[in-house]
Amino acid sequence: MDPLEVPKGFKAGFATLVGRPNVGKSSLLNAILGHKVAIVSDKPQTTRNRILGVKHLENGQIVFLDTPGIHKPKYRLDEYMVEVAVRALKDVDVAILVVDVKEGLTEEDTLVIERLREVQEKTPVVCALNKIDLTSRERAEQVEREIRRALDVKRSVCTSAVTGEGLSDLIDAVLELLPEGYPYYPPEMVTDQPEYFMVSEIIREKIFNLTRQEIPYSTAVMVENIKDKGNVVVIDAYVFVEKDSQKGIIIGQSGRMLKKIGQYAREELERFYQKKVYLNLWVKVKEKWRRKSGSLRELGYYLRKE
Ligand SMILES: Nc1nc2c(ncn2[C@@H]2O[C@H](COP(=O)(O)OP(=O)(O)O)[C@@H](O)[C@H]2O)c(=O)[nH]1
Numbered sequence: 001m002d003p004l005e006v007p008k009g010f011k012a013g014f015a016t017l018v019g020r021p022n023v024g025k026s027s028l029l030n031a032i033l034g035h036k037v038a039i040v041s042d043k044p045q046t047t048r049n050r051i052l053g054v055k056h057l058e059n060g061q062i063v064f065l066d067t068p069g070i071h072k073p074k075y076r077l078d079e080y081m082v083e084v085a086v087r088a089l090k091d092v093d094v095a096i097l098v099v100d101v102k103e104g105l106t107e108e109d110t111l112v113i114e115r116l117r118e119v120q121e122k123t124p125v126v127c128a129l130n131k132i133d134l135t136s137r138e139r140a141e142q143v144e145r146e147i148r149r150a151l152d153v154k155r156s157v158c159t160s161a162v163t164g165e166g167l168s169d170l171i172d173a174v175l176e177l178l179p180e181g182y183p184y185y186p187p188e189m190v191t192d193q194p195e196y197f198m199v200s201e202i203i204r205e206k207i208f209n210l211t212r213q214e215i216p217y218s219t220a221v222m223v224e225n226i227k228d229k230g231n232v233v234v235i236d237a238y239v240f241v242e243k244d245s246q247k248g249i250i251i252g253q254s255g256r257m258l259k260k261i262g263q264y265a266r267e268e269l270e271r272f273y274q275k276k277v278y279l280n281l282w283v284k285v286k287e288k289w290r291r292k293s294g295s296l297r298e299l300g301y302y303l304r305k306e
């Protein structure tokens with residue numbers, strides 16, 4: 001057989017998960033892959049970068065792009081995040097609109113739908129009516145009708161990232177819309193994220209889960225060093241906040257908060273590396289980093305050349 005011949009019936013392509021913050025885009029990606037590639041929290045705007053996750057199937061390969069939630073930007077960081085999401089809609093084969101059927105549509109969902117209207121001629125839209133475990137089918141259908149009034153939806157599927165309901169239907173719906181072609185990534189590849197980024201995200205997730213109000217949002221994590229010393233991996237990382245008072249909160253009374261963040265992160269990192277991990281965390285103030293493009297660049301929040 002000609003090695004360049006497309007395997008008969010094999011489908012391959014890109015599908016972008018979009019939606020307002022907190023609807024479950026990252027949770028869906030992790031559940032579909034059966035592998036945690038994107039961090040998740042109960043707070044909006046947890047995801048700040050485009051996350052790639054590859055689903056390998058017998059008859060195809062779906063390259064999912066998880067994106068930051070589309071919302072009204074307040075800081076330069078927000079503008080960056082929204083731009084990442086919008087760009088991830090360009091030149092993909094399918095857009096997956098994720099909505100939260102329990103909460104229903106909000107003004108932010110309308111922003112997302114507007115963006116999808118701009119691309120729907122070229123990019124077919126599949127809708128994931130997510131968090132179906134929290135509400136009824138009738139409610140989901142009502143939300144779906146509302147979406148269809150504004151958008152040409154090719155297919156919609158009730159899903160739950162928690163129970164796994166509808167995930168295989170969602171995969172089928174996406175696969176159907178993909179072109180035939182060779183896989184983009186080798187079979188062992190689940191994500192394209194560099195190790196340093198994965199580690200910083202794991203730490204950032206713990207901060208999102210353990211702190212409140214402005215604290216998670218004013219935090220960025222940068223991994224300085226990862227050294228594999230055989231039986232133990234030694235990691236040095238910085239936690240950046242915007243002001244001294246936030247530094248105090250991240251460190252906590254007698255260092256208790258930082259210890260907890262470090263402990264939770266270390267436990268997950270030990271599962272990730274399958275060995276013992278020493279995690280050294282330092283907290284530093286980087287004044288108003290969310291507003292400064294120079295700081296954003298230093299912390300890795302910048303748009304790569306396409
Ligand atoms: N009950 C329920 N909760 C969900 C589901 N999907 C996501 N969540 C929760 O919703 C919150 C936001 O999830 P996340 O994946 O970070 O949303 P994202 O901002 O759209 O990426 C987290 O607390 C998740 O555990 C779902 O299908 N059912």
Ligand SMILES: [Mg+2]
Pocket residue numbers: 025026027038039040046047067068069
């Ligand atoms: Mg997310």
